[in-house]
Amino acid sequence: MTAISLSSPRAVAWPAILREAGMAAAVAVLLTLPLVGFRTVDRPVGLGIETRFDEVIAAVALVFFGRLGLCLIREGQALAVLVLSIAAAVAGLLIDLPTPMLNVILVLGGAIIAIRAGISVGTHRSKLTQAERDRRMDRFGAKVQDASRFLGPIGIALAVAFPLLPIADRQLLDIGILLLTYVMLGWGLNIVVGLAGLLDLGYVAFYAIGAYSYALLATYFGLSFWACLPLAGILAVIGGVMLGFPVLRLRGDYFAIVTLGFGEIIRIILVNWYQFTGGPNGITGIPRPSFFGIADFTRTGTETMPSFAEMFGLEFSSVHRIIFLYYLILVLALMVNLFTLRIRKLPLGRAWEALREDDIACTSLGINRTNVKLAAFAIAGMFGGFAGSFFATRQGFVSPESFTFIESAIILAIVVLGGMGSQMGVVLATFLVIGLPEMFRELADYRMLAFGLGMVVIMLWRPRGLLAHRDPTVLLHGRKGSGGGGPAAGTAAAGGQGIAGGRAK
Template sequence: MNQETNTSAAAVNVITIGQSATKVSAVRAYALGKNLKAAFVASLMTVILTAPVLGLQLKMIGYEVVLEQHWLPVWLAAAAVFVFQLLRPIWLVKRTAVKFPSIPELNAHRQKTIILSLLVIGMIWPFFASRGSVDIGTLALIYIILGLGLNIVVGYAGLLDLGYVGFYAVGGYTYALLNQHFGLSFWQCLPAAAFVSAIFGFVLGFPVLRLRGDYLAIVTLGFGEIIRILLNSASTVTGGPDGISGIPKPTFFGIEFARKASEEGGRTFHQILGIDYSGSHMVVFLYLVALALVAFTLFLTSRLIRMPVGRAWEALREDETACRSLALNPTKIKLSAFTLGAAIAGLGGAFFAARQGLVNPESFTFIESALILAVVVLGGMGSQLGVVLAAILLTVLPELARGFDEYRMLIFGLVMVLMMIWRPQGLLPASRPHVELPK
């Protein structure tokens, strides 16, 4: 009797297992079919969106414009999207098993040591590098200055600013106009550019005192575009679309790095040292000036975040209501963040004008604001070392990919997406002081 009972129970278990396996297979088949449909739709949308950009390209052959077709990149992009969408459920199920390379967290002391080491290396490097490399390094230093300035507004105070390039433009045009009409030198105009940009930041702070999040971003974006349009329209003052040219380079205590002195009886750098003239002298000097401005900006911001105003920025970023409850005035805190961030942008703008020798409105488009914001976000909001590394990466990598000029923005977008998946907090997020209680 017991044997018959056991046999019956075993048969019931076999039937149950078979039914469960059948249900699991049915569910998997349904999910696969549904996912196959989603993958096909996604790949079709990819073809529609990328065909005008990658598949059809205009090319000049003599005096005739020819429309060339390049469908291979389109099909590759569609195939990549199809495979990704098809394997997406497997990746989601096994995402806990996927281990991306980790970046060790650095405390404030180690980050400070690394920054000082980078500054020392940066002082020695231009004397052994090529002229083109030094010029790219100077551009990276400009973005470091701008990134550190925007880091005050976005990283420390938590205010999303999409019109930061407007302050950058104000600094550049301030130096150009003061030199053109009053003959002031670069070193005389540098604090003036920071001061004028700070005034613009202070004025912008008032309309956005009660705005947060997306609304704040829209208003600041409009401010950046208003500055660019005014620079285009006020042709009698700013030169309109042509801009202002002939902006002189900075000097070293009045010593010029040109082939001949601009004034009679003057002596240039190579004449004083008794060496042959080389255009690389000015390139290296501009790099060292930019490095000095970076060191000054790092010192200024590192001191500010340790002062009460820096703690107030962090309180505002974390919770504005709690900030009010601590008897802190959000109005003054926001104005201080916008003002100081704009002043640093003015320094970068004045140096940019001196380096280029020309400023025009097309140098200060929204793309510049987006790139500076990407430096702050990818580096880690509130992290000085992260901003430095992100600015170097976003400046150097496009130069290394010059053979892929047509796909540079596509590669840039892909890198940003991968960063958001791999490390959304940024390369080196700011290390906040904390206390761990013993268990």
């Protein structure tokens, strides 16, 4: 970040600033005019085109003034930009503009620029260097992870008691199931990205394999959910190994591109193999899970299986099945968390962390990178398959539209924003990335603006993630350093982990 002197700001180069802001606005015109300015609509006489030039003008103006504000911050005028952006956000709240879209853009745009200017003001008034701020961030993450031994059981207790609270209605239970599903997916991807250091952009492929595995086995062969759950995990493991073999010699951006291609290959197969997967129409009528095979959640039971309400003498309610699904995904997610925490202390987990820090040094220590990568993909794929199987039985319907690249991007955003390698960070990031848009669902199309605002704020506040501290799994001489961590300390500790992993092997 460029240093800015707030006490004696230099002369502002207005021609260069206006030219830069004008170029950004011109690019915005080229992008928004065809994508936002025209929209196809169904009319009684046929398909028509509707223009939305007011939204184009608003977006271009937001880009122009936003770029202008960033340039002024760079020129040492952060305090003035902060005051003007706050005034713009307040004006958007108080003044009724011709369309609500203009008010939303003015408020969100002013808020984002105000946050950026406020961070600049606070940063450059502080005497801390960037390295010192990173160390403070790392120490904060270390304290939270140390407190996780107390926060974890408290969080689990709250999650268990949540369906029994008076406020737990059908909507909140559905949101809770959604959050726990993404927590499970985030913990699964954290093995590949956070522990092994491999950028996987196609994790949704394992999610899709698990969902379609259960849907096909249950629909065509009549297998129950409890029989299909391990089978879905096994098939996802096979998919992980199939992905791992071709990419063993790749690294960096090339590795990420191949994983992205794998995710798209799975999606295209699901779309085009119409006779087997139902194509774009998907698979409907997927059986719901029973209560461990001894009771069903229907109103009246059958000759072979009573209903859940009849078995326990309760009045029938459709919420019973939702509560059961909530506890089911909670148990699955906690199993993934427990497995990850235990395997990090084993030679395989230490080998993953050594691979993350330096794969060449990892090889020189005698660690087989091929087996380590394959194990990471296989285990992470298995957890993705479990989550996909649960998704299929919860929805009762699957289609390729549920497994697009945006799902992989959301899961990856959860891992990165939470702090790669941090289990607590995944939980916190899930509530922000998934829970924040759900809170603004009433805003319809504008809730994604709130999602983008949240992402921008987090990356400006915590560029390395909310809980970016990498707590060493194995410590040299069996004690922690007094400094609380930091990038250098984390690398040194990871080196020790790599040595331990190599010897164990």
